[in-house]
Amino acid sequence: MNQSIELNAGTDLVPSARVEGTSVIASIRGEIDLHNSPELRGAMLDVLLRGDPQKLILNLQQVPYMDSSAVAVLVEALQKMRRIGGKVFLTNLQPRVKGLLEIARLDTIFNVVKDEAEALAK
Amino acid sequence: MATPLNHSVPQPLPGENGSRLELHLASHTAELAKARKAVEHFAAHHGFSENAQAQVGLCVNEAMANVIRHAYGGTSGKPILLIADYDESPDLGSTSLRITIRDWGNGRNPSEMPPKPYNALEPGGVGLICLRRMMDEVTFTPQPDGMLLTLVKRK
Numbered sequence: 716m717n718q719s720i721e722l723n724a725g726t727d728l729v730p731s732a733r734v735e736g737t738s739v740i741a742s743i744r745g746e747i748d749l750h751n752s753p754e755l756r757g758a759m760l761d762v763l764l765r766g767d768p769q770k771l772i773l774n775l776q777q778v779p780y781m782d783s784s785a786v787a788v789l790v791e792a793l794q795k796m797r798r799i800g801g802k803v804f805l806t807n808l809q810p811r812v813k814g815l816l817e818i819a820r821l822d823t824i825f826n827v828v829k830d831e832a833e834a835l836a837k
Numbered sequence: 838m839a840t841p842l843n844h845s846v847p848q849p850l851p852g853e854n855g856s857r858l859e860l861h862l863a864s865h866t867a868e869l870a871k872a873r874k875a876v877e878h879f880a881a882h883h884g885f886s887e888n889a890q891a892q893v894g895l896c897v898n899e900a901m902a903n904v905i906r907h908a909y910g911g912t913s914g915k916p917i918l919l920i921a922d923y924d925e926s927p928d929l930g931s932t933s934l935r936i937t938i939r940d941w942g943n944g945r946n947p948s949e950m951p952p953k954p955y956n957a958l959e960p961g962g963v964g965l966i967c968l969r970r971m972m973d974e975v976t977f978t979p980q981p982d983g984m985l986l987t988l989v990k991r992k
Contacts, residue, residue: 748873749902750866782869782898783963790958811891818970820957 722766729758732766739766740831744777747785756788763792769801772834776807786819793825802826804834853879856923864905864915864940873898876921880934883923885992892971893934893990899964900938900986908942908984916941932992933973941983948977 722732722739728751732741741762747755763771771792793803804826808816816822828834852860858879862868877894885893901917909915918939925932947965955962968975974989 746870748866748869748898749905750869782895782902783967784902786963787960790960794958811895814891815895815963815967818967819963820955824957 722762726754726758728755729762732762734766734768735835737769738772738835739763739768739770740772740774740835742774742777746780747778748780748782749784752782752784752788755785756791759788759792763795768796769799770804770834771796771801772804772806772831774806774831775809775812778812779809780811781815783815783819786815786821789825790821804828804837806830806834853882856883856925858919858921860919862901862917862919863913864909864917864942865913866902866905868917869898869901869905872901872919876919876936879921879923880990883934885934885990889990889992892967893936893988896968896971896988897936897938899967900988903964904938904940904942904944904984908940908944910943934990934992936988936990938986938988939980939983944984946977946979946984 720734722734722741728743728745728747729741730744732739739762741759743755745751773789789803789805796803805816806828807830808827813822816825816827826834826837828837852858852875858875860872860875862872873894876897877890880890880893897919901919904917905911919936921934921936923934953962955966968988971990972988973991974987976987978985978987
């Protein structure tokens with residue numbers, strides 16, 4: 716069984732992140748628009764740098780709303796992961812976030828799964 | 838003992854006067870959530886579905902973000918006037934929310950820009966796609982000193 720190591724993300728938007736094997740699982744929290752998406756970008760880059768994952772799992776359970784600037788942060792993380800042959804999983808999507816990803820045609824580009832367990836199993 | 842009524846209809850907010858909501862905003866990203874929530878509340882007050890409220894709110898967010906980023910080039914404190922009108926014409930079978938967003942910046946009219954194929958993996962373009970897919974009408978009307986965007990959502 717893989718050991719889970721806390722990354723101590725410690726920001727309002729990314730309150731927790733942990734490493735499990737070659738995966739990093741980060742929880743994102745809050746309504747995200749152009750006002751705070753730069754903060755999310757910084758936290759994402761930090762998680763990628765320190766976790767160095769093959770698989771990035773973003774739990775969006777506590778994200779009831781995001782706009783296109785937040786989507787751009789997710790796409791940037793996806794691009795970085797793809798460059799190293801990694802994957803990004805989005806879990807626990809709330810209806811508004813899911814709707815935006817569908818409109819942006821990103822629902823099929825990200826690996827959208829039900830929860831963290833499913834993402835870890837894939 | 839009387840049971841309190843469950844007031845599910847949202848009560849008017851500041852700036853909301855019957856069938857009109859008028860917000861005098863500044864070009865600061867902190868204003869985005871305020872404008873979005875006020876418009877969602879206004880749409881809810883006039884009986885729009887939760888899905889329609891969410892779509893209108895997101896479109897206001899995206900339109901205002903474009904004004905802040907492009908029309909005002911990221912400069913804070915410039916004026917943005919948002920007016921939402923609820924139009925009810927039962928004889929015409931038409932009920933709609935008409936939102937205008939006026940700025941005094943240097944934005945370009947997207948309708949006059951050369952069409953660019955959308956690539957989901959390239960930055961940009963999502964906001965405009967939201968406007969065009971979620972609203973029933975989207976009209977950019979250049980003004981001598983800025984831009985007037987009109988968004989219409991029918992019930």
